[in-house]
Amino acid sequence: MRVKDTVAVVTGASSGIGRATAIALARAGASVVLAARNADALEQARAECEAHGADALAVPCDVADASAVEDLAAAAVERFGSLDVWVNDAAVTVFGPFSETPLEDIQRLLDVNIMGYVHGARAALPHFRRTGRGVLVNVSSVVAAVPQPYTHAYSMSKAAINALSTSLRQELALEGSSGIHICTVMPGTIDTPLFHHAANYTGREAVAMPPVYSPQRVARAIVNLVRFPRREVTVGSVPRSMVMEHKVAPGTVERAMGVMVDRAHLSRENPAGETSGNLYDAEPGDGHAEGGWHGRRRTAVRRLATAAAAGGAVVAVRQLASRQQSGRPRLDGRTINGSTFSPPRLRRSPLRRSRFGRSTLDRIRPGRSTLDRIRPGRSPLDRARREGAGALRRSRLGKPLRRPVTQRIRDIPGRLSRTRG
Template sequence: MRVRDSVVVVTGASSGIGRATALACASAGAAVVLAARRADALAEVARECEAAGGQALAVPTDVTDADAVQALARRAVERFGRIDAWVNCAAVTAFAPFLEIPLEEFRRIIDVDVMGYVHGARAALPYLRDQGKGVLINVSSVVAVVPQPYTHAYSMAKAAVRVLSASLRQELRLDGAKGVKVCTVMPPTIDTPFFDHTANYTGRKAKAMPPVYSAERVARTIVDLIRVPRREVMVGPMARNLLMQSKFAPGLAERMMGSQVDKMHLYRTKPAPATSGNLFEPAPGTGSVSGGWHGRRQTALRRVASTAALLTGGMVAARRWGR
């Protein structure tokens, strides 16, 4: 499908991957419909998209509200006549020991990161099916394959998103809706404001765990999927390596992920107060694509290379011994 002159709805468009995706689609000549909770941030993104050469419509939306997401789809069709692609990208998270995160906040993460995608799919698919074509893109994560400690609800949610996509593909195929495609994108750590907005009950400040990829890289992947849909796409070599390691040495991959998160996802010397982050109220300001994480860790690539070598060696050993 051509991106130019297509109509693309993006949830979570106020910052990070969602914002980068909206800008990439607009730069390619698409009309973008922007959804997030922050009206001021969406207005800024809409201006940037129009400056990039696309048309833009900002629709403040909380994806946990099914009626609001249905209204988002209607606004898109009323303004632009159709929906060609829908990108589910809104997400929140929390870092916390399992027994210390408030249950209300655990449920909120599931509500945003799973039910928000369910609401988006239920809003988009009737239009795509009626047209006989279109693309639904769900942004999952590498933690859907190799989960992390301290982010239980987020890891669970991203695994659920991957399963949702697979189930929808099967159902659409059985129903003969061959022109409607469902894609899953699984990025590793991305340079966004996500880690500054997280809920946190670990007592340690969260940070982006290297290697850190740009949000624009994920956005380019999403634009490519609009053009040529694929079932699942891992973003970057680290995500692909983790997928392979999880297949051949799952126990080792699990142990190494736990160790890396403890050492490199949470500062040891920077305490952080308990906070619910942006779970219930959006972060202030007009948002941004980047979180400023590139360049903060000059030794990151060397440390990751060492870790990859350990994992690869362990994978070979596991295969040799049939484990």
């Protein structure tokens, strides 16, 4: 789809990935409708979109409210006349042990992160079906494929988003709606204010776990999905490798992820009191796309990621080797009841014979021509042997020709001169 002159709705547009995406769409020529709870930060983001020459509309909205999301879609259509792109990005997070996180906080997170996406999809799809085209982008996370400790609610909400996208794609395929696309974006750790606004019950400050990628990188991926829709995109080389390694050696990656979260996601130096963050009310103040985490301890994490990848490869090789050797008792050199066992010798099967009576070993014996080896009994040498080495070749007149062809060709000028004389 061409981004220019399209109408795009972006939720969670007051800060982070949502704000960067709205600005990127505005730069690409789209008309943007921005939605979030923080009205002041939303107006600042709208002004920044208009500074790039785009038409923009700010609509304060809580995505957990289904009627508010319906009003958001109606406002977009009323202002711009159509609806082509919908980006579900609004999300909150909670850090805390499973048994110590309040149930009401978990419920609130699921209402925003899951039901907010459901409300957005239900508001956008009727407009897409009416025009026969549209792109719905659900911003998920790499933790949907590789969950983390202490973020159980956030991890399962992102896994639910992936399942929602897959289910919607299947339904649209059955309907024959080939012009409507459902895309999922799975970024790694992004430099956003999400960690500053997070609810926290761990007693330790939540920080961005490196490597940290810029929100503009995710925004570019979303704009590219609008142009060229794809099912799923993982942003960042380390998140992509983590997803692949988890499929090969899940136990190793899960242990490594637990250590990384404990050491790099929760600060050991800075304690933090219990807080519900921005779960129920938006954080006051200006919104920003960045959270001040970009470039944090890249070298250390690259070394840790390399070690995790190497460990995953070693474990994978060991698992494959154990699977191949399973069920085969290794008795070589072992003594049981006074008897020493040695590996049994394989009995050679008799050589197969070809239809001309030659063995397989004879056919592949080195020193013979390739044609003679791979086509037994059909080479010129075999035919000459069958017809007889002293067989005479005959010309058109039926006279025997005992001389080679090259010698006969050299004699042609002499025969012609004798004929003329």
